[in-house]
Structure formats: structure tokens, C-alpha cells
Amino acid sequence: MVATPPVVEATGVTKRYGSTVALHEAAISIDQGQTHALVGRNGAGKSTLVNVLTGLQAPDEGTVTFAGEPAPRLTDRDAWRQRVACVYQKSTIIPELTVAENLFLNRHDHGRSGLISWKTVRRKARELLDTWSVDVDVRLPAGDLDVEQRQFVEIARALSFGARFIVLDEPTALLDAAAITRLFGRIRDLQQQGVTFLFISHHLEEIYEICDVVTVFRDARHVLTTAVGALPRAELVAAMTGEAAAETAGARRVPDVAAAPVLEMTGVSLAGAYEDVSLRVRAGEIVGLAGAASSGRIAIAETVAGLRAATGGVVEIAGSLSQPGSVPAALRAGVGFVPQDRHHQGYVAQMSVADNGTLTIPDRLGRAGFIDGRRRDGLARAMIGKLAIKTPGPELPVSGLSGGNQQKVVMARALANDPKLLVLINPTAGVDVRSKEFLLGKVGEIAESGAGVLVASDELDDLRRCDRVLVVFQGRVVAEMPRGWHDHQLVAAMEGVDLDG
Numbered sequence: 001m002v003a004t005p006p007v008v009e010a011t012g013v014t015k016r017y018g019s020t021v022a023l024h025e026a027a028i029s030i031d032q033g034q035t036h037a038l039v040g041r042n043g044a045g046k047s048t049l050v051n052v053l054t055g056l057q058a059p060d061e062g063t064v065t066f067a068g069e070p071a072p073r074l075t076d077r078d079a080w081r082q083r084v085a086c087v088y089q090k091s092t093i094i095p096e097l098t099v100a101e102n103l104f105l106n107r108h109d110h111g112r113s114g115l116i117s118w119k120t121v122r123r124k125a126r127e128l129l130d131t132w133s134v135d136v137d138v139r140l141p142a143g144d145l146d147v148e149q150r151q152f153v154e155i156a157r158a159l160s161f162g163a164r165f166i167v168l169d170e171p172t173a174l175l176d177a178a179a180i181t182r183l184f185g186r187i188r189d190l191q192q193q194g195v196t197f198l199f200i201s202h203h204l205e206e207i208y209e210i211c212d213v214v215t216v217f218r219d220a221r222h223v224l225t226t227a228v229g230a231l232p233r234a235e236l237v238a239a240m241t242g243e244a245a246a247e248t249a250g251a252r253r254v255p256d257v258a259a260a261p262v263l264e265m266t267g268v269s270l271a272g273a274y275e276d277v278s279l280r281v282r283a284g285e286i287v288g289l290a291g292a293a294s295s296g297r298i299a300i301a302e303t304v305a306g307l308r309a310a311t312g313g314v315v316e317i318a319g320s321l322s323q324p325g326s327v328p329a330a331l332r333a334g335v336g337f338v339p340q341d342r343h344h345q346g347y348v349a350q351m352s353v354a355d356n357g358t359l360t361i362p363d364r365l366g367r368a369g370f371i372d373g374r375r376r377d378g379l380a381r382a383m384i385g386k387l388a389i390k391t392p393g394p395e396l397p398v399s400g401l402s403g404g405n406q407q408k409v410v411m412a413r414a415l416a417n418d419p420k421l422l423v424l425i426n427p428t429a430g431v432d433v434r435s436k437e438f439l440l441g442k443v444g445e446i447a448e449s450g451a452g453v454l455v456a457s458d459e460l461d462d463l464r465r466c467d468r469v470l471v472v473f474q475g476r477v478v479a480e481m482p483r484g485w486h487d488h489q490l491v492a493a494m495e496g497v498d499l500d501g
Contacts, residue, residue: 404435
């Protein structure tokens with residue numbers, strides 16, 4: 001009996017972006033009818049592999065086959081659509097068009113007059129959705145659909161091209177529990193009809209509920225592939241994290257438990273993001289918020305910084321009530337902030353190092369709204385020295401700096417107003433190792449000087465500097481871990497895994 005070739009197989013795939021190796025001799029093999037999980041920490045290579053498997057990028061080395069046949073040329077998009085489709089966390093449905101128009105975009109039937117027959121398009125759309133048991137009115141604007149309905153429409157659209165291999169990228173991130181249950185039911189139904197899925201999720205409990213096989217990537221490499229039922233949860237987490245790094249990074253004095261709180265959140269909620277969050281950060285203390293990207297940790301930090309207005313609860317900064325959704329009020333209260341995305345939120349690329357570093361302190365630069373260039377540049381030079389920013393001078397545009405030095409400028413701006421509370425989101429993302437160590441060391445110095453620090457991150461190196469870490473999962477604080485935690489313990493909590501299960 002001849003064995004059926006895998007639906008898709010990648011072998012020896014290497015992909016580089018400059019000096020960065022995104023995939024190194026990676027491999028995956030997915031059999032007909034499986035729901036196959038792909039897991040790994042941020043930077044493991046999952047997104048790059050999906051780009052290769054869906055024909056968005058060509059590997060530098062290695063091969064990809066579908067049912068034993070070589071992958072099509074990248075330019076042959078129709079051939080790729082017949083083999084594979086990806087349903088992303090962020091919908092690709094065009095909200096202004098109807099469901100029917102989205103399903104057959106650029107594939108409309110034309111009548112004898114050469115004009116589009118909308119009656120035929122709607123009929124074919126209804127037939128398509130009926131075939132795959134999707135209960136949606138094809139006449140509705142796609143923007144009126146909820147997240148769950150959009151996902152089902154995207155799956156049906158992919159199947160209409162002939163693809164029977166679907167990549168689901170974080171499909172549950174925006175769904176509630178009931179919608180997740182319905183999605184999993186639909187996946188099982190489609191599996192029985194011969195559809196194969198690659199399922200990517202940060203929630204490892206979902207892997208055990210819906211997937212047959214799991215592949216783990218770590219540091220751009222394939223680590224293991226095995227049946228889900230044969231892999232204990234603790235071993236899966238260990239495969240994702242590898243050898244545990246040092247439990248702590250550098251000794252720090254124990255914060256004074258009697259120190260006054262610089263941040264108190266009591267029963268704070270933000271609709272659709274997090275619910276009933278209570279936490280405290282004392283002067284001199286570094287507190288981490290750990291969790292996956294969709295956990296709510298980022299929204300909590302942005303609420304403290306004034307970017308979001310909570311829908312319930314109380315936020316106090318340095319003993320005073322915080323004004324909801326006001327960045328200027330947060331600055332006046334003594335908050336320094338390093339945002340998630342330095343490129344879009346952290347600096348103005350064509351403005352100078354001096355201008356970017358002093359954006360939060362215009363009142364110190366001159367009188368009556370006028371900027372004293374000498375005073376500004378003097379403050380900037382002090383920042384450059386304090387944070388070891390490599391620049392020929394304060395007048396250089398930030399766009400001319402390396403990523404690590406750009407992040408130092410963002411940190412300089414956050415520290416310019418001598419904050420009582422420093423809020424950091426993914427503070428070392430996209431910087432080199434040396435800059436990462438420098439920035440994290442600076443965070444420790446800031447806490448030693450008496451400021452409180454709130455660090456929202458899923459990077460273990462960032463969190464090791466914390467005196468304690470609060471774990472956020474699906475919008476709620478579910479655990480608190482004191483300094484000295486082990487990698488597998490924290491990662492398991494972040495992914496919602498019970499290691500004793």
C-alpha cells in the first residue's frame with residue numbers, strides 16, 4: 001500500500017533577514033485531516049514559517065511540497081490559493097463590501113451584457129456557505145459581522161478556491177468562551193470532511209483540546225514534533241523555553257514593604273480588554289505584567305499611562321486619582337512611559353535626538369511656549385551621557401540611530417520628567433543584546449533611586465528583573481510570582497497551562 005504524502009512538508013528551510021536568522025534548517029510535516037499545532041515563544045520563527053508555507057516569501061534554502069509536489073512559483077498566486085490559505089487574527093475581510101462580494105472578489109460572474117450578475121454572485125455565495133454550514137446573510141456588509149462570523153466566512157472563502165489546508169493564526173485571541181467552543185466544533189466537522197489545519201496559539205490548553213499533533217519551534221529551529229496526547233504539559237513548556245536561564249539577573253536590594261505606593265489600581269476594568277484588575281506598585285519596586293499579546297497586559301499598562309480610559313474601577317498615581325484617558329494628566333502625575341511600538345508611538349523619526357528626548361518637558365525649555373535651543377540641547381546632552389546614546393550630537397535625527405539607540409532615546413524621553421512611576425511595554429523588543437542589558441540595568445537604577453516601575457512584557461529577560469510578576473490571562477490577573485520563579489512556571493501560567501494537569 002502506497003503511503004499518502006503529507007498535505008504539506010517543509011524540509012531544511014532557512015530564512016535570513018540581513019544578519020538575523022529567522023529560520024534555521026526548519027522542518028514541519030502535516031498529514032491529511034490533522035489539526036496540527038505550531039507553538040513557540042515570540043521570535044521562535046512561527047510567523048516566518050507561515051509566510052513560507054503560504055507563498056508570501058521564498059526560503060533562502062530548503063524545500064516546500066504540497067501532496068508531494070513542489071510548491072508553486074511565488075508569482076502564481078492562484079496556484080497557492082488552491083493549496084493553502086491563512087486566516088489571520090486580524091481579518092482580511094473588506095468591511096465595506098457585502099459578504100457575497102468578499103467571497104467572490106475578483107471572481108464575479110458576468111452576464112451576456114458583460115456586467116456583473118449580482119443575483120448569481122449572491123446565489124453562489126449562499127451555496128458556498130451552505131456547503132460549509134456557515135449561517136451568515138450574504139447580503140450583509142461584512143463590517144456588520146462579529147469576529148466569529150468573519151472567521152467562518154474567511155474559512156469558507158479559502159475552501160472555495162480549492163484549498164484543503166488552512167492555517168489558523170491565533171484564531172481564538174478575540175473570541176469569548178462560547179465562540180471558541182463553536183469554532184472548535186467547526187474545525188472538527190471540517191476535519192471529518194478532509195480539511196487539514198495548522199493551528200497557532202499562545203493558549204496551550206487549546207492545543208490539548210483541539211489538536212492531534214504538535215510541533216515546537218525555538219530560536220528559529222525545529223525542536224520536536226509529536227502526538228499531543230503523548231506530550232505532558234510540563235514537557236511541552238520545557239521544549240518551548242529550553243534550558244532555564246538564571247533565575248534572577250543581577251542582585252537588587254529588597255524593596256521596602258513599607259514604602260508608599262506610587263500606583264494603586266482597584267477593581268479596574270476596560271471593556272473587551274481586561275476585567276477587575278487590582279494591583280499595587282510601591283516606590284522602589286519593579287512589578288511585572290506577564291502574559292500573551294492578547295492577555296490584556298498591554299491594555300493595563302496603557303491605561304496607567306493615560307492612553308486608554310478604564311470603564312470601571314479606580315487608578316491612583318502617587319496618592320492622587322488618575323484622570324482617565326489623559327496622557328498630559330498622567331505626565332503631570334509623574335508617569336514616564338515607554339510604549340509598545342517605538343516606531344509609531346515612541347519617537348518622531350525626522351526630529352532630532354534633542355527634540356525627541358525633551359518632548360515631555362516643554363515647560364523646562366523656555367518661557368511663554370518658546371524653546372531655548374541651548375537649554376534643550378544641554379538637557380539632551382545630559383540624557384545622551386546618562387543613557388550612553390551613540391550619536392554625533394543632539395541635532396541628529398532619530399532615524400539615523402540604530403534600533404538600540406532609538407530605544408534609549410525613547411527611554412530618555414520617559415525619564416526626562418523625573419517620573420515617580422515608570423511604565424514600560426516590551427522595553428527591549430528589537431534591540432541588540434548589549435542595549436538590552438544596558439536598558440534593563442538602567443531600569444534597576446531607576447527603581448533604586450526610589451521610583452516605581454511597571455513592566456508589561458512577555459520576554460522572560462525583562463521579567464527576571466522584577467521583584468514580583470503578575471500573570472495576566474484572558475483579561476484577568478490569575479497569579480502572582482515572587483522573585484526566583486523558574487521559566488517553566490511562569491510560561492505555563494502565561495499560557496494558561498496547569499502543569500499538574
